[in-house]
Amino acid sequence: MGAHESSGADLVHDQDLAPVEADRLIPRLVCESHTSRLDPSSSLNASRLDRSSTPHAWTRAEEASLQGLGLHFRGHDESEDSSNQGNFLELLRFLADHNEDIKAVTLRNAPENNMMISPAIQKDIVSAAAVETSNAIIMELGDAFFSVLIDESRDISTKEQMAVALRYVDKKGHVVERFLGIEHVTDTTALSLKAAVEDLFCRHGLSLSRLRGQGYDGASNMQGQFNGLKTLIMKENESAYYVHCFAHQLQLALVAVAKNNNKIATFFNFVANVVNIAGGSCKRLDLLKEKQATRVVESVHNGELPSGQGLNQETSLKRSCDTRWSSHYNTLISLIDMFPSIVDVLDDVAEDGATSELRGQAEHLSHFIQSFGFAFNFHLMRYILGVSNELSQALQRKDQDIVNAMKLVRMSKERLQIMRENGWSSLLDEVSTFCGINKIVVPNMDDIYVARGRSRCYTDGMTNLHFYRVELFYAIIDMQLQELNNRFTESNTELLLCVSCLSPSDFFATFDKQKLIRLAQFYPEDFSSSELMILSDQLDNYIYDVRSSIEFSKLEGICDLAQKMVETKKNVVYPLVYLLVTLDINFTSCDCHYGKSIFCYEDCEESIA
Known part of the structure; x- marks a missing residue:
């Protein structure tokens, strides 16, 4: 597999078969060794000992075990004086210390200096395992239709890599997802990505004509290029429909799109820094909770908050990150709820922080978050992410209700459009109220907009109203609408609604013959006109059966x-x-485990070398 096999990434590539190999080899070899020790005179045991007690056999078993666990092979210091020579050598030494038969043929006792422990040999064995794994995947796939799942992943050496996984149905009807390989891409244009995919397919004997689905991580650095890639593939194969990969949280993609606006990108950077400073240590986190609890008690006493059982529970500062389980929306909600307490903690850190760097950073953050621009972006992104929050969660549930999810898609688009047309005044009023409560200066919307840190001599002449309404409010909402329209087009939305009619839940309650025939019409290469008529009759018999x-x-x-x-x-x-x-399993997603095989690559890139 070229560069992939020699890079050490094959540890991840091998994950599906490595546990099986380890389970097969290690118990057999250990059992044989113990049996031979009990009866060394037995000719049967002697032959087993000859076959198993070789450095190569034990090296293979050990490597299979390490790969199955996803552990690094190499150690920082592998010299004989090192207290930790790395997982591979330490495990081999452990086996030798606890089994005399193994000890007799490994490490210093290996025959003819055949220790089989050098990094080059380890890589050769793992690379061979990678080739065998790839061959097993392709053999299992056979001539079945498949879909491709592609993600951008930057390795530890900061090289852009394109990770590719396949999803298909095997001969037993099981839905299978296999990590096929990683392609290094120096040029990330859509044409280059397509060439890399075609090269990978060619090496494994795959054809684009058998492709029936595409899925990409829309929150990746190569998001725009992936949009071009899916278009190029569909031009060559109209049946390779694109659908939002349900393994990736939609909210992350929407945040990534919003970050194309520099002001929003800066805003989220500051949000991350605020969370890191205010909740970066147990002491500061306890201080934050204490201040928030005191503030809640005061608000209840003053009648600003209602009291009662189950009300005013302790809240915590939620941290967001770019994973499928994270939620930027929840982070913004917690920051708004705890805003005064967060400001107090930042001010305390600015006064009593352990280092001058920490004090300076806390002071800068305190000033920045107490600005109208931050408050405006705060509420704008909270509203936008709140519109799509239920949709994002619905797409990730294991019991995906496609019909309701598509209703949420339509609702999200409509609500964003209504917000764009009629939501400016209410948003500005809420931001102004928030600023009044927290003593933040609200600028006159008719004044000339002056960017933070810029002189009034260097302005673009636009008013505050134009900047906040056109450059931010309209621009960000338009980005969100465009992203939702790109991810959920009319064709793939109709396709998903038709797919839902195949669901066997509640005794096939959603079965609709006409929609299923319409679904087959989306695949003209697979259903001829005569087969569509046969399908119509088969569906009648099938649903009754x-x-x-x-x-x-x-x-x-x-x-x-x-x-x-x-x-x-x-x-x-x-x-x-x-x-x-x-066909529709290739197009849609069941319980997608794509993220497991793709994202662990970043950690395992240097597992061997």
Whole structure:
């Protein structure tokens, strides 16, 4: 696999088969060694000992074990005097110390200096395992249709890498996701990315004509290039439909789009810094909670907050990060709720911080967050992310309700459009009220806008009203609408709604024959006009059959349906229906584990070297 095999990234590539290899090799070798010690005169045990007690056999077993656990091979200091020579050598030494048969043929006792522990040999063995893993994946895939999942990942050496995974249905009806490889891309244009994908496919004997789905991480650094890539692939293969990869949180993609505006990018950087300073230590976090509790008690006493059971629970400062489990929306909510207490903590750190650097940073943050611009961006992004929050959560649930999710998509688009047309005044009023409560100066909207840190001599002549309403309010909402429209086009939204009719939940309650025929029409290469007529008849028989079968009564999703159809031979009885099911599994996402194989690459890039 070229550079991928020699880079050490094959540790991740090997994760699916490595545990199996370790489970197969290690117990067998250990058992054989113990058996041979009990009866060394046995000819059978002697032959086993000859076969297993070699440096190569134990090295392979040990490497399979380390790969299965995702552990680094190399140590910082592998000299004989080192107290920790790294996982590989330490594990081998442990095995030798606890088994005399292993000790007799490893390390210094290896025959003819054949220790098999050099970094080059470790890489060779793992690279060979990577090739075998790739071959096993391609063999398992066969001539089935598949979808491609691509993500940008920057490795520890800051090189841009394109990580590629495949999703397909195997011969047993199981939905399989396999990490295929990593391609280093020096030029991140759409054409270059497509060439890299084609090169990877060519090396593994894959064809773009068998591709039936595309998924990308819209929050990545190569977001714009991925948009171009999906367009290029669809020009060559119209059936390779794009859908938002449900493994990636939609909110992260929307935040990434908003960060294309420099002011919003700066805003989120300051939010991260505020969270790091105010909640960066146990002492400051306890101080923040104490100040917030005191403020809540005062507000209840003054009648500003209602009292009662379950009200005014302790809140905490939520940290956001760019992972599928994180939520920038919750971070903004907690910051707004605890804003006065956060300002107090920053002021305390500015006075009594441990270092001058920390004091200076806290003072700068305190001044910045007590500005109208920060307060405006605060509330703007809170409103925007609040509109799409339920949608983002719905797309990530295991029990994905596609119909409701698509309703949320439409609702989010409509609410953003309404907010753009009618929401300016209410937003400005809320920001002004917030500023009044927290003693933040509200600028006159008719005055000339002066950027923070700039002289009034160097202005663009625009008013505050124009800047905040046009350059921020309209611009950010338009970005969000464009991103939602790109991710959920009319065609793939209709496709998803049609796919939902295949769901076996509640005895196939959402079954709709006409929508399923419409779904098949999206794949003209796979369903001819005559096959569409046959499919119509098959669907009538199929739905009567499965609704009357107890075996199909407790299925939850399309992935379960594919597996059950194979188990009951329904894939043979209704081949066109099964083809439709497998095509749509490639297009949609079941319980997507894509992130597990892609993102752990960043940590394991240098596992060997």
